[in-house]
Amino acid sequence: MSRQAVLYVVIAAAGVAAPLLGAGYHAQLALLWIMIVLALSWDVMGGQMGYNSFGNITFFGVGMYTTIVTQVGLFYDVGAYTQAQGAAGFDLTLVQYYLGLGAGLLLAGMIAAMVAAMVGSGLLGLRGHYFAIGTLGLGIAFAELFAGWDWVGAGSGIVTPLYPGEGLVSRSVLFYYLAFVLGIACFFTLKRVYATRFGLAINAIRDDEDKAEAMGLHATRYKTVAWSISAFFTGIAGGIVGNIVGFIDPRDVAFTGATYGVWMIAMAILGGKGTLWGPVIGAVIFHITQELFWTYxxxxxRVALGLLIVVIVVFFPSGILGWLRERYPERFGIKVETVGASNGGG
Amino acid sequence: MALLDVRRVGKAFGGVHANSDISMTVEPGAIVGLIGPNGSGKTTLFNSIVGHHPIDGGEIYFDGRPISKLRTSAIARRGLLRTFQQTRIYARMNCTRNMLVSEPHRGEGVLDMFRKHEAERHEHAEQLLEFAGLYDKRLLYAGDLSFGQQKLLEFAMALMNEPTMLLLDEPTAGINPTLINGLIDRLQRANEERGVTLLVIEHNMRVIMNLAERIYCLSHGRLLAKGPPREIRDNRNVIDAYLGGQ
Incomplete structure (x- = not known):
C-alpha cells in the first residue's frame, strides 16, 4: 500500500472512531469536518481559480434555510410552523425525519449551486479586487432578505424539527457522521476534478485569464461551474450546521460573514491556498487553536482569534504548504528532469 | 481566397486614430510581416483582428466568415490565435500543464470539463516541448523560466492549440541572438511542416526581411506600403518613416 493510501486509511479510521471520545466532543468534531469542507470549497474559488470570494457565506446560509424548510415543508405548512415559534406539535416520524433531512441536504447543495450560478452571471465578470469587493455585500444582502421574510421566521428565526430517533442513534452522532461523510466526499470530489481539464483550466484562469481567453478557453463557463461546485458543498455544510445548532437566525447563525465567512478564508490561507491539502491542514489547525482560545x-x-488571522496573513501569505513548497520544490515535483546523462542541459 | 481579409478597419481611442482605413490580406500558408515605427498601430491592429476590442469601422473576415463581432475566445476556437508582446504564460503551473491547458477548445461540451487529458495529449505536449527545447524544464513552473524560454513556451503553447493562423507580436524582442535564430527556425518549420499561416509584427529588420514573403508597413495608424521585402526595403516612404525624414 502506498504511503498516501495508508494516510487515507488512518484518517478514515480516526474519523469513524472519533465519536468514541464521548458525547461532549461530538459537536466540536462535527464542526471540524465542516470547517474542512468550508475551507476546501472556498479554495476552489479563492485558491485554485484566484477569485477571492467574500460571499461564500451566502451559500452556507441558503443551504441552511433550504434544509430546514425542506425538513418541515415536506410534511407541514412552513408558515404555520414558524408562527408557532417552536417545533412542538409538529412531530415527525423517524422515516419522515430521515427522508426530510436527506432531501433537504441534497436540495441545499443544489439550490446553493443555482444561486451561485445566478449571482455569478453578474459578478464573475469582475476581476481581482473588484470581484472581492463585489461579493462583500452578498452575505449581508441575503441576511437582510431572509430577516424580512415572515414565511421562514423573518428576524426571529426558525427552529429545526425535533429528532425522533434518540433511541436509535443519538442526534449528535448522526450529525457527526453526516459531517464526516461530507468532508470525505468533498475532499475526494475535488481531488478528482482537479485532476481533469477543469483543474488546469481554473488554474490557468488564476494565472492569466486574458491569456486563457485568447487561447479559446470557455472561461465564463469554467468560472460559473467552479463557483457552483464551491457553493454545493458549502450549502450542504450549512444544512448540517443549522441542524447541529438547532436554531436558525438570519444574521447570527445563517449568514455569519464575520465568523464562518472570514474563517473559511483564513483557514485556506493558513494551510496554503491553491493546494488540495492546504485547506485541510489549515482547517484542523485553525479549529483546534480556536477551541483552545475558547477554553484558556x-x-x-475573539481578540486572540483576530490576532491569529492577522498573523496568518502577515507571516504565512502563501500558507504552510506554500511555504514548504518554496523551501523544498523538488519534493513537490518542481524540478529539472534530464533524459539520460548524455542529453544533459538544464 | 485569402485566409485573413481585413477591409478598411478603423479604431480610435478618444481622439487618437490608432488605425484608420487599413486593408490587408494574408493567403493560406503564407508568412506575412507587419512593421512600422513604435506607436504606428501594429498591436492595435492585432487586437482588432482577434476581437480584443470592438472596431469602429470596416470588416474582418477569417476563412471566409466575418469575425469582427466575435469575442476573442470564439475567434481563437476558429483557429486564429495571437501571442502577446509581453510574454504571457501561466506562471504558477509547470510547463507540461501550460501545454495541456492550451489544447484546442473547439466544440468542447460542458461534460468535457471533467474529462482527464488523454495519453496522446500528454505525448503531443511533450513532443512540442521537445520541439521548443524545453523538455528538461517541463516540470518547472513557467514563471521560473527565463524570458526567452517563456517566449519559446508561449510559442509551443500556441502550436498546441493547432491554429490555422498565428499572429505573433514581436516574437524575438528581448531574447538573445542565439535563441533568435532557433526561434526563427522553429517559426519556419511550424509554417512548412504544420501549415500554420503566420502574421508577424517584428522590429528586427534582418529577421523580418528573411522570414516574410510579403510585408505591410504602418505609420501613424495608416498603411504606408506593402509588397515583397526587397521593395519595402527600398521604399522611400518606409525609410523616411523609420528614420524620421520628411
Whole structure:
C-alpha cells in the first residue's frame, strides 16, 4: 500500500472512531469536518481559480434555510410552523425525519449551486479586487432578505424539527457522521476534478485569464461551474450546521460573514491556498487553536482569534504548504528532469 | 481566397486614430510581416483582428466568415490565435500543464470539463516541448523560466492549440541572438511542416526581411506600403518613416 493510501486509511479510521471520545466532543468534531469542507470549497474559488470570494457565506446560509424548510415543508405548512415559534406539535416520524433531512441536504447543495450560478452571471465578470469587493455585500444582502421574510421566521428565526430517533442513534452522532461523510466526499470530489481539464483550466484562469481567453478557453463557463461546485458543498455544510445548532437566525447563525465567512478564508490561507491539502491542514489547525482560545483565553478569545488571522496573513501569505513548497520544490515535483546523462542541459 | 481579409478597419481611442482605413490580406500558408515605427498601430491592429476590442469601422473576415463581432475566445476556437508582446504564460503551473491547458477548445461540451487529458495529449505536449527545447524544464513552473524560454513556451503553447493562423507580436524582442535564430527556425518549420499561416509584427529588420514573403508597413495608424521585402526595403516612404525624414 502506498504511503498516501495508508494516510487515507488512518484518517478514515480516526474519523469513524472519533465519536468514541464521548458525547461532549461530538459537536466540536462535527464542526471540524465542516470547517474542512468550508475551507476546501472556498479554495476552489479563492485558491485554485484566484477569485477571492467574500460571499461564500451566502451559500452556507441558503443551504441552511433550504434544509430546514425542506425538513418541515415536506410534511407541514412552513408558515404555520414558524408562527408557532417552536417545533412542538409538529412531530415527525423517524422515516419522515430521515427522508426530510436527506432531501433537504441534497436540495441545499443544489439550490446553493443555482444561486451561485445566478449571482455569478453578474459578478464573475469582475476581476481581482473588484470581484472581492463585489461579493462583500452578498452575505449581508441575503441576511437582510431572509430577516424580512415572515414565511421562514423573518428576524426571529426558525427552529429545526425535533429528532425522533434518540433511541436509535443519538442526534449528535448522526450529525457527526453526516459531517464526516461530507468532508470525505468533498475532499475526494475535488481531488478528482482537479485532476481533469477543469483543474488546469481554473488554474490557468488564476494565472492569466486574458491569456486563457485568447487561447479559446470557455472561461465564463469554467468560472460559473467552479463557483457552483464551491457553493454545493458549502450549502450542504450549512444544512448540517443549522441542524447541529438547532436554531436558525438570519444574521447570527445563517449568514455569519464575520465568523464562518472570514474563517473559511483564513483557514485556506493558513494551510496554503491553491493546494488540495492546504485547506485541510489549515482547517484542523485553525479549529483546534480556536477551541483552545475558547477554553484558556475566555473573554479574550475573539481578540486572540483576530490576532491569529492577522498573523496568518502577515507571516504565512502563501500558507504552510506554500511555504514548504518554496523551501523544498523538488519534493513537490518542481524540478529539472534530464533524459539520460548524455542529453544533459538544464 | 485569402485566409485573413481585413477591409478598411478603423479604431480610435478618444481622439487618437490608432488605425484608420487599413486593408490587408494574408493567403493560406503564407508568412506575412507587419512593421512600422513604435506607436504606428501594429498591436492595435492585432487586437482588432482577434476581437480584443470592438472596431469602429470596416470588416474582418477569417476563412471566409466575418469575425469582427466575435469575442476573442470564439475567434481563437476558429483557429486564429495571437501571442502577446509581453510574454504571457501561466506562471504558477509547470510547463507540461501550460501545454495541456492550451489544447484546442473547439466544440468542447460542458461534460468535457471533467474529462482527464488523454495519453496522446500528454505525448503531443511533450513532443512540442521537445520541439521548443524545453523538455528538461517541463516540470518547472513557467514563471521560473527565463524570458526567452517563456517566449519559446508561449510559442509551443500556441502550436498546441493547432491554429490555422498565428499572429505573433514581436516574437524575438528581448531574447538573445542565439535563441533568435532557433526561434526563427522553429517559426519556419511550424509554417512548412504544420501549415500554420503566420502574421508577424517584428522590429528586427534582418529577421523580418528573411522570414516574410510579403510585408505591410504602418505609420501613424495608416498603411504606408506593402509588397515583397526587397521593395519595402527600398521604399522611400518606409525609410523616411523609420528614420524620421520628411
Amino acid at each position: 483565553l475566555l473573554g479574550w478569545q
